Amino acid sequence: MIPTPPDCGSARSAAVVNDEIRALMRRPEVRLSGEDRARYEVLVAEWTRAEQAESLRDGIVEAA
Template identity: 40%
Template sequence: MRPTPATSGSARPAAVINEQIRGLVEQGGLGSDEYLELLVEWEAAVRSEGLRSDVTKAA
C-alpha cells in the first residue's frame, strides 16, 4: 500500500514514483485517482530529496 498523501515525506524515491507515473500515463491512466495520488506522493518525495531545481525533468 502506498503512503497516504497526508504523510510527510515519501518512503520511495522520486525517480521510482516518476517511473510509475510514466507507466500509468502510457496505459492511459492520466487523470485517474491513482495518477493523482502518485503526483502527490512524487511531490512529497521531491521536497524531501531537495530536488526542486529538477522538477521540469520529472513527469
C-alpha cells in the same frame, strides 16, 4: 476506492514514483479511467513530497 500513498517511513524515491506515473501514462491518447485518474493524483502528490524531501536532504548534505 482511492489508493493511499505509502507511510512516510516507507517513502519511495521521486524517481521510482515518476516511473510509476510514466507507466500509468504510457498511452496518453487513451483516457484514464476514474480509478486510474485517482491513482495518478495520489502518485503526483507522492512524487511532490518525495521531490521536496530529496531537495531538503540534498541541501542538508551540501551544508554539511
